[in-house]
Amino acid sequence: MSQDSSHYFVPEPSPFPIIGSVALFFLGLGAAFTMNKIEPGYWMVAIGFAILFYMIFIWFRQVSLESESGKYNKTVDVSFRWGMSWFILSEVMFFAAFFGALFYMRVFSLPWLADAEHSLLWPGFEAIWPTAGPGIADTFTQMGAWGLPAINTALLLASGVTCTFAHHAIRENRREALKMWLLATIALGVLFLGLQCYEYVHAYRDLDLKLTSGAYGSTFFMLTGFHGFHVTVGVIMLTVIYFRCASGHFTAENHFGFEGVAWYWHFVDVVWLALFVFVYLL
Amino acid sequence: MAAVHGDVHGHGHGDHHPTGIMRWVMTTNHKDIGTMYLWFALSMFFVGGTLAMGIRAELYQPGIQILEPELFNQFTTLHGLIMVFGAVMPAFVGFANWQVPMMIGAPDMAFARMNNWSFWLLPVAASFLIISFFVPGGAAAGGWTFYPPLSVQGGLGVDLMIFAVHILGASSIMGAINIITTILNMRAPGMTLMKMPMFVWTWLITAYLLVLVMPVLAGTVTMLLTDRHFGTSFFNAAGGGDPVLFQHIFWFFGHPEVYIMILPAFGIVSEIIPTFARKRLFGYSSMVYATASIALLSCFVWAHHMFTVGMPVVGQLFFMYMTMLIAVPTGVKVFNWTATMWQGSMTFETPMLFSIGFIFLFVIGGFSGVICAIVPIDIQVQETYYVIAHFHYVLVSGSLFALFAGAYYWIPKWTGRMYNETLGKWHFWLSMFFFNLTFFVQHFLGLAGMPRRIPDYALQFADFNMVSSIGAFGFGLTQILFVYIMVSCVRSGEPAPEKPWEGATTLEWTHLPTPAPYHSFETPPVIK
Numbered sequence: 018m019s020q021d022s023s024h025y026f027v028p029e030p031s032p033f034p035i036i037g038s039v040a041l042f043f044l045g046l047g048a049a050f051t052m053n054k055i056e057p058g059y060w061m062v063a064i065g066f067a068i069l070f071y072m073i074f075i076w077f078r079q080v081s082l083e084s085e086s087g088k089y090n091k092t093v094d095v096s097f098r099w100g101m102s103w104f105i106l107s108e109v110m111f112f113a114a115f116f117g118a119l120f121y122m123r124v125f126s127l128p129w130l131a132d133a134e135h136s137l138l139w140p141g142f143e144a145i146w147p148t149a150g151p152g153i154a155d156t157f158t159q160m161g162a163w164g165l166p167a168i169n170t171a172l173l174l175a176s177g178v179t180c181t182f183a184h185h186a187i188r189e190n191r192r193e194a195l196k197m198w199l200l201a202t203i204a205l206g207v208l209f210l211g212l213q214c215y216e217y218v219h220a221y222r223d224l225d226l227k228l229t230s231g232a233y234g235s236t237f238f239m240l241t242g243f244h245g246f247h248v249t250v251g252v253i254m255l256t257v258i259y260f261r262c263a264s265g266h267f268t269a270e271n272h273f274g275f276e277g278v279a280w281y282w283h284f285v286d287v288v289w290l291a292l293f294v295f296v297y298l299l
Numbered sequence: 300m301a302a303v304h305g306d307v308h309g310h311g312h313g314d315h316h317p318t319g320i321m322r323w324v325m326t327t328n329h330k331d332i333g334t335m336y337l338w339f340a341l342s343m344f345f346v347g348g349t350l351a352m353g354i355r356a357e358l359y360q361p362g363i364q365i366l367e368p369e370l371f372n373q374f375t376t377l378h379g380l381i382m383v384f385g386a387v388m389p390a391f392v393g394f395a396n397w398q399v400p401m402m403i404g405a406p407d408m409a410f411a412r413m414n415n416w417s418f419w420l421l422p423v424a425a426s427f428l429i430i431s432f433f434v435p436g437g438a439a440a441g442g443w444t445f446y447p448p449l450s451v452q453g454g455l456g457v458d459l460m461i462f463a464v465h466i467l468g469a470s471s472i473m474g475a476i477n478i479i480t481t482i483l484n485m486r487a488p489g490m491t492l493m494k495m496p497m498f499v500w501t502w503l504i505t506a507y508l509l510v511l512v513m514p515v516l517a518g519t520v521t522m523l524l525t526d527r528h529f530g531t532s533f534f535n536a537a538g539g540g541d542p543v544l545f546q547h548i549f550w551f552f553g554h555p556e557v558y559i560m561i562l563p564a565f566g567i568v569s570e571i572i573p574t575f576a577r578k579r580l581f582g583y584s585s586m587v588y589a590t591a592s593i594a595l596l597s598c599f600v601w602a603h604h605m606f607t608v609g610m611p612v613v614g615q616l617f618f619m620y621m622t623m624l625i626a627v628p629t630g631v632k633v634f635n636w637t638a639t640m641w642q643g644s645m646t647f648e649t650p651m652l653f654s655i656g657f658i659f660l661f662v663i664g665g666f667s668g669v670i671c672a673i674v675p676i677d678i679q680v681q682e683t684y685y686v687i688a689h690f691h692y693v694l695v696s697g698s699l700f701a702l703f704a705g706a707y708y709w710i711p712k713w714t715g716r717m718y719n720e721t722l723g724k725w726h727f728w729l730s731m732f733f734f735n736l737t738f739f740v741q742h743f744l745g746l747a748g749m750p751r752r753i754p755d756y757a758l759q760f761a762d763f764n765m766v767s768s769i770g771a772f773g774f775g776l777t778q779i780l781f782v783y784i785m786v787s788c789v790r791s792g793e794p795a796p797e798k799p800w801e802g803a804t805t806l807e808w809t810h811l812p813t814p815a816p817y818h819s820f821e822t823p824p825v826i827k
Contacts, residue, residue, distance in 0.1 A: 024821060024822075025405070025407070028411050030317055030321075031325055031412045032325055034412060035324050038419040038420055041420065041469075045463070045466060046427065046459075046462075048458075049461075049462055050455075055455070096410065096484050096485070099480040099484055100480050104476060107513070108514065111517060111518050112518075113518075114514065114517075114518025115522075117547075118518075118544060121541070122539060122541070122544070126541035129541075130539065149539065150532055150535070150538035150540070152536070153532070153539075227530075228529055229530035229531070231539045232538055232539030232540050233539070235532050235533055235538070236533075238531075239531065
């Protein structure tokens, strides 16, 4: 199929989708087996991840090559922009589910569990956040906001700034500055993740705060955990963009690969701010 | 088979397209992917239908006949999940794949490879659901809404269901992003938003709802998974959580989901009625605004599914009034369809029959919905067969009838062949008769107090249940006729005329030959 720049790029038949589906088949079945202590589960999860990473690698490699060989015209570029925007909206809604759970517990279920009607069921239970709930005897210390989390907030905000500097550099074709600011963004992201790991160790070892510590433990670890996962994905994407920049990809006018990752990075930033306020501060 | 074979080779574009099975596995063509979606949906419709036949066979007489209660629960659960996620949603996405690019003058979907991935995730998820019947403990048995604490208790089958829902969600989100991007970015020059066909409008709004609520479902099942295996307390009151929290998050997804399954049906009917009434769609812009209002309102009505779990009266009133408000834009649509037919030069081919059947029966389902929205009545009919009757009137005679209508309407364009009109009419009238036989009596059963999801019932319900079961078997058998009509149309139908429906005005009829070529609109048409 000849593709000149006036036509919308429609790719050739591709093996990537079916490879991805095979990966998710192994991953889903393997995870279900593993959680039910059925032996080959671990192997299936490992195989699934291996195939998935292979698929992601060859798929994005192909997209980069197509982009660099000039197959994507202006309309394709706009498609990528719409696609990324809606993807980020879907991510916002994913986090909204967990924030919704946090608000519901604090505003509704906790006061209800401590009201007069429930005093027969849970005598002496008081609605004080943080709580492990009336039926879980764990005692733990709450994660303070002004230690590590405050430092992490500063790190992520700074990484948003360095990411913007990198964006300015790419638009003004200052490639060395671009690489430097990208590296700085990656470094801040990795540092954030390191501190987040340290915080988890601190929570388990010193504060007795666990995933099983009732409402507080569940929401704390699930919200920060999913955020940390997204930061990890963001760092990987930034690293890929760094190597693409280092091998001369992107131009001052045409660099949506970079911009899409920058959008994602800012989104992860904003989620963290919400986390800092609602999980750590309040 | 010779004809189909020749057809494949007829598209020699001189490029190295794989043939045989690999053509379908590796395809990036929106028509191929649409076809796969439709066949997949049809096979899942029969899997889910078989489960329904099992349920109705058990309920044919009081007492336990053929299904043990545990297996009966698995049947009702998987019937719901497979019909919603495996049959109705993929079928509409199949229509979107075929029709949206052709109706807006685009060469293909915006992300052609991702489009194929959206499809190929479905068989993976479906295999999880089917495998779950054969694992120790059996399939999920807590109802298709998988409320905790029941769903926290089940075994491996529940985990397989959770991962199936994750994968189906990923598929839907990718499909929705693809459709939105295609519609927003790839319309032919001159086709402004307010010139788009109604089917495209309804899918734009549906895709928006999908992006909004599918991630919430993913979050819910993730919480369920961690509650089951990793000791979190989201839905555990002893840990400060609440099982009712699950219901809130689930229905925040679940109610918009209902509109995800009906808005594209509105779109299909809005294409067919003007064609066979040979008039323009009455009140086009009010149709667009009504669709958008329904989508917006649908995000604020979720708690009407849970009036009986206990909530403040203010909450009940809010959700009751919001729910009743949805009847206003829906009424606008019904009146617009009726006004389109008013003084039209009407003919009654099969697509039109199914569309009129749709309006007639969907209105019944809509009204029983308003009845269920009234809190004092809902408290009476919650979890009874009245609710079953209500949502089958909107999902079977609503969504499914519109799907049939769309299939008959567009199959000449897709294959270049006509279906057998006589058999099509038989399919409609038999479906109409048996559908009402099955589900109308369930209103009476529900009002008399027969609970849903129970394999046995008191003796006074016996007669109506027998009637309902006979209707269900008839309805199931009738659908085999549909498969016969479609397969014989594809294989050996009469060649279709260039424009089989003289009243059709959308691009796929006016600007493309019949059958539509493998690659359409490589150069966009200009819309005046």
